[in-house]
Amino acid sequence: MKRRTNGDGCVKKLPSGSHRWQITLGFDEHGRQILKSGTEKTKQDAERARVQALADHSRGLLPVPSQVKVGEWLSRWCALKRANLAPKTHANYQYVIDRHLIPLLGHKKLQDLKPSDVRAAYVHLADRGFSKSLLHQARVILRQALQEAVFDELVARNAAEVARLPSFKRSQTARALDTAEVTAFLRVASEHRLGRLFAFVLSTGLRRGEVCALRWVNVDLERGILRVRENVTVVHGKAVLGAPKTEAGVRDLHLASDTVALLREHRREHGVSPNGYVFTNARGERLYPDSLTKLAGKLAQRAKLGDVRFHDLRHTYASLMLARGVPMEVVSEKLGHSRPSTTADIYRHVFAEEHERHTLDLTELLTPVPLKIRSAAKRVEDVDADEPAA
Numbered sequence: 001m002k003r004r005t006n007g008d009g010c011v012k013k014l015p016s017g018s019h020r021w022q023i024t025l026g027f028d029e030h031g032r033q034i035l036k037s038g039t040e041k042t043k044q045d046a047e048r049a050r051v052q053a054l055a056d057h058s059r060g061l062l063p064v065p066s067q068v069k070v071g072e073w074l075s076r077w078c079a080l081k082r083a084n085l086a087p088k089t090h091a092n093y094q095y096v097i098d099r100h101l102i103p104l105l106g107h108k109k110l111q112d113l114k115p116s117d118v119r120a121a122y123v124h125l126a127d128r129g130f131s132k133s134l135l136h137q138a139r140v141i142l143r144q145a146l147q148e149a150v151f152d153e154l155v156a157r158n159a160a161e162v163a164r165l166p167s168f169k170r171s172q173t174a175r176a177l178d179t180a181e182v183t184a185f186l187r188v189a190s191e192h193r194l195g196r197l198f199a200f201v202l203s204t205g206l207r208r209g210e211v212c213a214l215r216w217v218n219v220d221l222e223r224g225i226l227r228v229r230e231n232v233t234v235v236h237g238k239a240v241l242g243a244p245k246t247e248a249g250v251r252d253l254h255l256a257s258d259t260v261a262l263l264r265e266h267r268r269e270h271g272v273s274p275n276g277y278v279f280t281n282a283r284g285e286r287l288y289p290d291s292l293t294k295l296a297g298k299l300a301q302r303a304k305l306g307d308v309r310f311h312d313l314r315h316t317y318a319s320l321m322l323a324r325g326v327p328m329e330v331v332s333e334k335l336g337h338s339r340p341s342t343t344a345d346i347y348r349h350v351f352a353e354e355h356e357r358h359t360l361d362l363t364e365l366l367t368p369v370p371l372k373i374r375s376a377a378k379r380v381e382d383v384d385a386d387e388p389a390a
Helices: 043-058 070-084 087-105 115-127 132-151 179-189 195-204 208-213 257-270 289-302 310-323 328-335 340-347 352-357 362-366 376-386
Strands: 010-013 019-027 033-040 225-228 231-235 238-242 251-254
Touching (some): 010 043, 019 043, 070 132, 087 132, 087 231, 087 238, 115 132, 195 208, 195 289, 195 310, 208 231, 208 289
């Protein structure tokens, strides 16, 4: 091993042929060296990595692990993640870190953090009445941030990886309107200048921000295709135009003939705004997402439907499509979900009519249904026939 003075570290060739570099960051409270190391394919690369690590350490970019606290690391991690997150997601992460995680865990050192500490933080948030959604977000942040600390060799394990969330009673906050409720809602909505917007959402399942961001340039009425390419989110009270929520959110939707007719009529009546948005406010400006939420609630109250969120119209679209037998995979793609399981878990609502349709008496359940089933022997023969010769 080639040694250097003044804590410069060393480079050592490994039996595999690669080279391992190592430097000393300092000493712990017991006088033991705190080391930082890595492996490179060549000696030249290892030397370069060693020198870079020393330079980073001298500039404070490679802190001594025992001195890094959870709050400091979370803030640093969130700042580095900013470039890879949507503005609203980053704002939510920063809020959860500043408001909840730092007050509960920020004072602890990274190396001292235990799964029981993380679990206690989750329980504290749950006991104070915070939602399951917030706890899930806190868990995602902690797991990602601490995993980054593992990769940087600041800690040996991810304390949030095995810390489980407390149990929650299953609650149904989302609502899907049935056909009679949809009819009542649209009857009231038709009296408003944005009435067609709500009919459009119930026909396409678009997100609130996707509707606000929709431009005529992305609507092909001749071919009946809508291209979802932009989304508006609200970050710290300000509407921000950006890409759709996920990669799967970038999608082309085929429009039904009555939806095409609705858009044609809307364009004839309102024309095309200077900025090209399909739906605008009375001044011809892009809609503010939160205003749609308030308007949906007011229209639902007038229709005597109780509390209805704008997002419930998206739930309604998904549930009505699935109730009509549209394959889950198709509905998932139309909604812009990455996985059909998301659609099934969140947006599937079973209507009373479906319960009635699938209620069978004992006689029906016991009546043999002729099924054509291949014998086990036949299946074995088929498998054997497909198997390659030994």
